[in-house]
Amino acid sequence: MASKKVESVKVAVRCRPMSEKEIVDGRACIVQVDAKRGELIVANPKPDTSEPPRQFTYDNTYGQDSAQEQIYCDTAYPIVQSVLEGYNGTIFAYGQTGTGKTFTMEGKEEPQENRGIIPRAFEQIFYGVDQHPQTQFLIRASFLEIYNEDVHDLLSKSSKNKLDIKESPDSGFYVKDLTTCVVKGIEDMKAVMDLGKGNRHVGETLMNRDSSRSHSIFTITIESSESDNTGINHYKVGKLNLVDLAGSERQSKTGSTGDRLKEATNINKSLLTLGNVISALVDGASTHIPYRDSKLTKLLQDSLGGNTKTVMIANIGPADWNYDETLSTLRYANRAKNIQNKPKINEDPKDAMLRELQDEIARLRAQLGDGTLTAEQLSMGGQILQAGDPQVVEVEKIIRVEDKAKIKAIEDKIVREKEEILLQTEEKKKEIEAQKDIAESEKKKLIEELQKEAEEQQIAQEKQSKLLKKLKQMEQKVISGAQIMEQAVRQEQELQKARMELEMREQQEQQLNQDINDRETENTEMLNNFNSKHEEIADKDKKLKKLYSKFQSAQDEMKDIQAEFAQERQDLIDTINVLKQQVCLKNLVLTSFIPQDQLSLIESFAQWNEEGEEWILPRLDLAGNNLRGPGAGKIKKKSKKNEKEYDGAVSQRVQTVVQSILQEYSEDPMVMPIEANPTVYFMYTDEGAMRADSEQSESKPKRLKSAKRPASGKKSSAPKENPQPKPEEAYPQARGLVSAKRR
Numbered sequence: 001m002a003s004k005k006v007e008s009v010k011v012a013v014r015c016r017p018m019s020e021k022e023i024v025d026g027r028a029c030i031v032q033v034d035a036k037r038g039e040l041i042v043a044n045p046k047p048d049t050s051e052p053p054r055q056f057t058y059d060n061t062y063g064q065d066s067a068q069e070q071i072y073c074d075t076a077y078p079i080v081q082s083v084l085e086g087y088n089g090t091i092f093a094y095g096q097t098g099t100g101k102t103f104t105m106e107g108k109e110e111p112q113e114n115r116g117i118i119p120r121a122f123e124q125i126f127y128g129v130d131q132h133p134q135t136q137f138l139i140r141a142s143f144l145e146i147y148n149e150d151v152h153d154l155l156s157k158s159s160k161n162k163l164d165i166k167e168s169p170d171s172g173f174y175v176k177d178l179t180t181c182v183v184k185g186i187e188d189m190k191a192v193m194d195l196g197k198g199n200r201h202v203g204e205t206l207m208n209r210d211s212s213r214s215h216s217i218f219t220i221t222i223e224s225s226e227s228d229n230t231g232i233n234h235y236k237v238g239k240l241n242l243v244d245l246a247g248s249e250r251q252s253k254t255g256s257t258g259d260r261l262k263e264a265t266n267i268n269k270s271l272l273t274l275g276n277v278i279s280a281l282v283d284g285a286s287t288h289i290p291y292r293d294s295k296l297t298k299l300l301q302d303s304l305g306g307n308t309k310t311v312m313i314a315n316i317g318p319a320d321w322n323y324d325e326t327l328s329t330l331r332y333a334n335r336a337k338n339i340q341n342k343p344k345i346n347e348d349p350k351d352a353m354l355r356e357l358q359d360e361i362a363r364l365r366a367q368l369g370d371g372t373l374t375a376e377q378l379s380m381g382g383q384i385l386q387a388g389d390p391q392v393v394e395v396e397k398i399i400r401v402e403d404k405a406k407i408k409a410i411e412d413k414i415v416r417e418k419e420e421i422l423l424q425t426e427e428k429k430k431e432i433e434a435q436k437d438i439a440e441s442e443k444k445k446l447i448e449e450l451q452k453e454a455e456e457q458q459i460a461q462e463k464q465s466k467l468l469k470k471l472k473q474m475e476q477k478v479i480s481g482a483q484i485m486e487q488a489v490r491q492e493q494e495l496q497k498a499r500m501e502l503e504m505r506e507q508q509e510q511q512l513n514q515d516i517n518d519r520e521t522e523n524t525e526m527l528n529n530f531n532s533k534h535e536e537i538a539d540k541d542k543k544l545k546k547l548y549s550k551f552q553s554a555q556d557e558m559k560d561i562q563a564e565f566a567q568e569r570q571d572l573i574d575t576i577n578v579l580k581q582q583v584c585l586k587n588l589v590l591t592s593f594i595p596q597d598q599l600s601l602i603e604s605f606a607q608w609n610e611e612g613e614e615w616i617l618p619r620l621d622l623a624g625n626n627l628r629g630p631g632a633g634k635i636k637k638k639s640k641k642n643e644k645e646y647d648g649a650v651s652q653r654v655q656t657v658v659q660s661i662l663q664e665y666s667e668d669p670m671v672m673p674i675e676a677n678p679t680v681y682f683m684y685t686d687e688g689a690m691r692a693d694s695e696q697s698e699s700k701p702k703r704l705k706s707a708k709r710p711a712s713g714k715k716s717s718a719p720k721e722n723p724q725p726k727p728e729e730a731y732p733q734a735r736g737l738v739s740a741k742r743r
């Protein structure tokens with residue numbers, strides 16, 4: 001039975017050690033961790049403050065000398081185990097840049113004990129697979145990055161491309177066209193991880209990105225099937241999200257423009273939305289949870305308030321200079337503790353890929369049988385099996401194939417049969433040729449028929465070989481425990497150690513619980529033993545003091561939250577101001593270079609795309625200079641002769657394309673009426689706006705007197721007055737821009 005118990009998001013806080021620089025700079029350590037009690041105390045480093053230290057309690061807390069193994073056993077181990085059982089699980093690291101999120105999630109390869117959650121999860125998964133030799137598994141991995149509110153596929157060669165997030169009624173939000181790799185062992189998983197990290201690095205260098213400003217999500221999907229007593233297969237699908245979030249510190253927008261501003265605003269947007277989602281979830285009164293406000297929260301919807309087992313690891317630094325950010329992270333983590341999820345096992349999902357694969361394998365096996373197909377099957381075999389090929393991206397690798405000997409026998413048989421067909425054909429040919437009582441024309445006809453028959457048989461043989469190849473590929477994707485024995489043996493010892501550690505901790509926990517119970521009993525006894533008013537008063541006084549200190553810390557908390565809101569408000573005002581400046585600049589460019597009537601036309605055609613959160617112009621590829629082909633804007637650099645030739649070619653191409661498009665789309669109301677100005681040509685050169693109309697098209701375009709150099713974004717460089725448009729020009733609103741009528 002699938003569990004539907006409500007369970008809270010588990011929150012662990014980890015404080016990294018002082019960095020070398022912090023030690024050299026003589027920074028004070030302001031964080032104290034009591035791992036046994038899951039407590040953490042932060043002192044205010046401001047010299048003139050009377051504020052008492054802040055105390056927080058979480059499911060787990062880890063100090064500066066905490067071990068990666070310990071953190072894995074406490075936080076990730078139970079989640080990964082659940083994913084193997086068919087639950088969804090999410091582990092995410094949150095915190096300021098440089099506090100150890102990546103160290104916690106990935107760790108270091110050497111020394112071994114510094115390996116983080118991700119490599120340890122790989123080991124646990126394949127160890128888990130090995131423990132179930134009767135179960136078949138299909139394990140897939142995907143890796144994506146959210147940067148600047150754009151989703152990039154880190155396993156794709158074109159990781160620069162942005163992917164769309166779509167919504168399906170069954171599985172919620174998902175990334176369309178995301179690469180998914182089938183993995184069969186730890187080495188495959190590592191290869192996938194390294195490929196993604198490499199692509200992330202390339203993106204960083206090529207596109208001037210900073211990985212601490214992007215969120216990465218590594219997802220492992222584990223499908224398993226087990227047959228019951230009656231031979232019916234039952235499927236389960238567990239999904240593990242391993243999330244390394246962008247640095248949570250406030251992004252400064254001061255002085256940012258263009259891409260950098262967009263980046264700063266979007267990073268805040270994702271994390272702000274994550275915070276808003278958390279707040280809305282824990283605030284009983286909220287009916288709307290703003291998942292749709294950012295890509296990150298769309299993809300993590302199930303992990304926050306959904307059917308997933310979730311662990312948040314908040315990372316902080318110990319030094320005094322991080323005080324504000326540390327408090328902010330701790331408050332964030334405190335709120336997350338109250339999120340309630342309802343994890344459930346995903347049983348027999350409709351879209352289980354493993355089922356499709358197994359069906360396909362069974363079908364291929366039935367087709368191949370013991371290697372012989374009927375003549376009818378042979379003649380149509382290929383076509384039968386083309387349909388329903390599951391969409392799995394394959395990882396190239398060499399792996400063990402089940403039924404190796406059987407498949408080899410079939411392969412040999414196919415080769416043998418091929419040779420026999422050739423031999424028989426030759427023999428029959430000779431027989432026909434030797435027959436003296438048949439006319440030459442008849443002999444020729446018979447030989448032709450014989451050859452045709454032989455060719456058909458060969459085609460059928462080839463189809464059979466293809467079937468065999470396909471069967472091999474299908475079987476390679478499905479793994480069962482026994483196949484990865486070697487790797488498992490290597491890791492068994494280590495996992496054994498981890499399990500022992502876990503058992504030890506469980507014992508410790510039991511001991512602690514026992515202690516608590518004992519103390520509670522003691523307390524009750526003590527209470528019962530109150531025999532004087534004096535003691536009662538003293539006790540009440542103690543309780544009052546306790547309550548008062550709670551009241552004070554609640555007040556402090558309130559002050560902090562108010563200060564945080566004020567800061568966020570100021571941030572938003574800053575963003576609005578910078579965006580306003582950007583809008584003014586864009587308006588200046590638009591009114592200076594796009595004629596008003598064209599601008600209105602474009603605006604009337606523009607449509608807001610909810611999914612992509614951007615304006616789009618339908619069929620933009622059919623409009624304006626796009627029709628003129630590549631290089632249209634580079635005319636200035638060509639010689640007069642080349643220009644003429646180029647113009648002729650372009651004009652001819654434009655006419656052909658325009659005509660064909662007009663014909664094709666004449667009935668379509670969404671197509672921009674490009675025929676209105678098919679020869680309009682806009683130019684802007686290094687020297688400023690250029691006139692290049694029909695009268696001047698033979699000569700080098702000249703800069704308009706009134707045209708200014710382009711505005712660089714600084715207020716001082718914007719043109720101060722409108723140049724006078726020429727009366728004959730169709731674009732009276734455009735400044736510094738004229739149409740060029742070219743034929």
Ligand SMILES: Nc1ncnc2c1ncn2[C@@H]1O[C@H](COP(=O)(O)OP(=O)(O)OP(=O)(O)O)[C@@H](O)[C@H]1O
Pocket residue numbers: 015016017064095096097098099100101102103104211212246247315
């Ligand atoms: N618990 C730890 N023990 C030892 N070293 C640590 C620990 N945590 C972090 N470090 C070290 O601190 C540095 C910063 O850590 P890391 O890169 O993991 O931070 P981050 O939060 O992921 O930063 P970013 O947001 O920039 O990705 C690294 O050199 C890392 O090795």
